[in-house]
Amino acid sequence: MWKWLKTLYHRLGSPKWFYQITGTWLPWFAAASVLLLASGLIWGLAYAPMDYQQGNSFRIIYIHVPAALLAQSVYMMMAIAGVVLLVWKIKMADVVAQSLAPVGASMTFIALVTGAIWGVPTWGTWWMWDARLTSMLILFFLYLGVMALREALKPQEVAAKACAVLAIVGVINIPIIKYSVDWWYTLHQPATFTLTEKPAMPASMWVPLLIMVLGFYAFLGWSVLLRARSEVLKREQKSGWVKELLQRK
């Protein structure tokens, strides 16, 4: 298993191999995200029971929690790609990091907006400057910062390194988001899912949530691969394999 992962990692470093293999992965990611998201949405919206305290606005959880989860894990992936670029000088890592940023920003935005909408009926306010909400807003600005830095700097190699450094430094925000609900007094409720304990809600509520989380991850793969593939073509347009590939069609 370890050996297999290692070969996969080395092969993914080759732009040609990356482009070819992701072409075969793409339909699977697409099918999985459509199926999972559709079933999770229908289940969560129409079949899951409502919360006895929050009523039906509780159903916002089915997008809010997956989006917030992805917002943080996409950032971690971007930082890991940054480390791979800086330490092992693998250029494909930068293509992945660049493709991750817009999805991560979108997910953070979704988490913030759905949280604000959810806040109105449950907390009576759409925004509070409390620890969880503020640290999520900082995450959103970190994403925007990475994207702006990429646009502002030339040449590409310099921009790539600067984005990697910013992404890595910003990781400090991730544990702050995670533990903000424990460290400070906040309106926000503690984590819905933990690895060690059984969820506090009944299965009829958390199973559709789990399906939505899986669907969001499949969606992430789909969106990132689409972005990464056009970026690879653009960066490699002078190389032989791109010419050969596009001439054949």
Add this chain to the structure above:
Amino acid sequence: MYFDSLSEFFNMGGHALYVWSSFAISLLLMLLNILLPWWRLKSTRQQLQRQIQRETRQQETSSSITGQQGEQA
């Protein structure tokens, strides 16, 4: 279904505005995150294809010109 009727489903127990606006905004944003990169991939491919065709055509004409010159000489 958890709801008794379709109208109750759309009403969401009075929370329709919150529930449906959250889902609509999120799905729209997710759809854009698929459509925009997809269109870009297609246009990148077409653009590079045209560029490569132009280059090969230029190579062909330049080689045929030098070929003719060779014959004349």
